[in-house]
Amino acid sequence: MSMSELPKSYEAAEAEARWFAFWAEHGVFRASVEPSDRRKTYVVSMPPPNVTGSLHMGHAMFGTIQDVLVRHKRMQGFNVLWQPGVDHAGIATQTVVERQLKREGKTRHDLGREAFLARVWEWKEKSGGRIVEQMKVLGCSADWERLKFTLDADMQRAVREAFVRLYEDGLIYRATRLVNWDVAAQTVLSDLEVEIEENVQGELYEFAYPVVDADASKGATELVVATTRPETMLGDTAVAVHPDDPRYTHLHRKKVRHPFDGREIPIVTDGVLVDPKFGTGVVKVTPAHDFNDFATGKRHSLPELNIMNLDGTINAAGGEFAGLERFAARKAVKKRLAELGLERGTKPHQMTLPRSQRSGTVVEPIISTQWFVKMKPLAEPALAAVKDGRTTFLPEDWVKTYNHWLENIDDWCISRQLWWGHRIPAFHCTKCGHVTVTREDTLAKCEKCGSDVAQDPDVLDTWFSSGLWPFSTMGWPDKTAALERFYPSDDMSTGYDIIFFWVARMMMMGLYFMGEVPFRRVLLNGLVVDETGEKMSKTKANSIDPLDLIHGADFDSVVQKALPDAPIAEALAKFKRAYPSVAQLGKGFPAYGADAVRLTLSSYSPQSRRIALSPKRIEGYRHFCNKIYNAVRFALGNVEGAELSDAGPPKATLVYNRWILSRLATAVEAASAGIDDFRLDEGSGALYHFFWDELCAWYLELTKPVFTSGTEEERRETRDVLAHAIETALRALHPFVPFVTEELWQRVPRPASRPVSIALAPYPTRADGNADDAAEADMGQLMLAIGAARTIRSEHDVPPSSKVHLRLRSADPALRALLERESRSIAALVRTEGDPVVEAPAPRPRGSVLSVAGSIEVLVELRGLVQPEKEAERIERTLKKLEKDLTVLTKRLTDPKFTSNAPPEVVKAAEEQKQSIVHQRARLEEERGLVEELKE
């Protein structure tokens, strides 16, 4: 295969689709449950994306991380299972379909439960697979044949089993209490699904309750209360003051009159609820619509007066306000209070507002009967398992967050008033009210009285089934081969935003049902945000679809997707503010390809909480992918017939061949360490640096003169080492950039034992290279000398087409021998006229410019080419810098505290450096005279 057969630039799109199909066809991603397969397992569960979802940067992030981990382990010979799945996403999915119905002028109630569910399934079959296809575009090597949907029949069975067991064990119960109500979705929410909006500018409204039978001589005859939700006063059943507040002592045991319906409500004393220093020191108490007041009501046995319908309108208890929507009711109540002369003013007030994570509407606390899971008994083992190290976190500061949440956990409200989801397996007797919880699909008669029963209408919180994921996907509650082999899993990788929602719940459920932690490590990545650090959101028009990066897209279409309802110009302006670097990108994203996007995401330190996506950075990594492609394309022209074995690297005698094998050992070791330690940035960085700065910039350049004018023996050795180096480098890079590496690897000479795909080839280890300090030291000298010569050329504007005469001098005979040996290489890289002259130090020839590189003096003859003024400038500038460094070093070395306290190797390094500087300075000072010579 010669290089002319490959196009000059790498075209990602075509190659990526082709290789993914190839991997699928060869079952490369398949995990094995064969009893004869003795390989160690490596298991990762993919966080199941919502079935309604389409790929966003968060998916791309975890998809990349997990794919790197999984491909690495697969190449290391593990039996890898990356378990993929899709989540039914209760509220989100139901909302999507209900919105469709609305367009047809219908509600789900018009269809009825069964028909509605049929409709959702239909939608799921049609549109629900999109996210899976998109994960594949990214290159995710999950075992797609094992794809699970959280509502699959076997998942339903697992969920029901879990529910029944928890119920039987007394950990699931039904209770009536104040819960968070989403009036838009018309369902209860768990505490976690309520998002607190901070720093909302609200108002504190004050009004007066007249005291019944007030005695004006003893003090106030009314109590002024303050509230941010005036309409809740319709449900007030008490007014509270602090027991020790002298202002109100005379009112203890008295009552106030409700201004609208004339009810008399008690004045209670409560030291918990009331802070006498806040406001008027009087608090209205609405037990049915406020969490504090609910608790207060319990302490004082107050009635709980519910004033709200489930749709957020005021109910009959609200009297004249019945039927009003809650915010309209607020206005009406205020108006009425003003008319009655009870309004006492309004103050601006900074407050927090609880909003539903799903619908965004303000959450109403209401009293309702729901199903709960008792958390304390589940949380304790989950805390213990992290404390004793059975499960570890990376980065580990997240342990604190995890602990804090579990230590203060409240019971989990798991019922939802939705239709789409796992139905609660409980049956209510229509006659005696007895509740039967059963594993069966249906129940014919009440187990207590034999009357008809009706199944509980509610479904479970989506996260309930997610919590069972690591074992429900393996066939639990059956004792399957998969469960035996793949539980617990090894790494749980996800964004830190779902530590509570998912990670903690899997820990609790896994420990409870399996008696063992569900995973050994929790790897938490940061959130992908825009280039200025803002969270990606619709209103900011700063969301980027990873597919637009992979396949390319005009900014017009990018922003239209992000902010569909705004004018393009406005959306575009917002978008460009969020991504300053796109200003240099013209009209849109080019097709970066999946590899470039993956490598970019791998290059961010996973311990940072925010990952500010920079499109220009992706461009840099696309260039790298192209670099890989071209380097291999070039190498292909010279490696034909290479003889490779998997017993180790080819034998090398030439310094650059030994050197690249030594660097290779370091690089592949760093790559594996980076991946193992969840430092993908370090792993990918090591390979990037190796490939570009060492393999391409130095090694490939050094092989060129060998292939054009080396001896046959030199050519053969270099051919084999080069072939080995690129084959190994491709394997090392594969987890990060799977597509381009497969594309090239298939064409590269490789040992006969290699499998059908690079994805199954062994991941390289140190043994694929050959550590060689002597070769590294020698190459270091050569690189320094060549660099110095190039700098001289460049600073004197010598065009690359002009060849120069080069002299290299050293007092060290061994070094001279090296330079002599490599004179052909040096000549090629510096572009000299003939081979450089290597000699012992001697008087400087007239008309040449000198630079000192370590212990080598580099002289470039420039008579006729040189510009004396520039040279003078260069000398003075360099001397100034040397002088500065020397001052610092001398100061340190003359300080006895330093020389006696610092470790010897540090002192020694400083001394050597000082010597080198002194030497360089001396030589350069001599050079000052040169400028005059050059003018001759």
Added chain:
RNA sequence: GGGCGGGUAGCUCAGCGGUAGAGCGCUGGCCUUACAAGCCGGAUGUCGCAGGUUCGAAACCUGUCCCGCCCACCA
């Protein structure tokens, strides 16, 4: 109100006890037969601020100012 993370080159970020790093951007010279998505050079930082510990601090400690996130029932 509690907790956590961050403030390092113009931008996005590594470094976390031994004389400041990367990518992009900037800049000089090059279409040198793998790659102009490239090559060879170059410039760029009182490492948020103030104290302290140390022979030595961007890194450790204390305080302080900004920015962000999470948790929490102050009406």
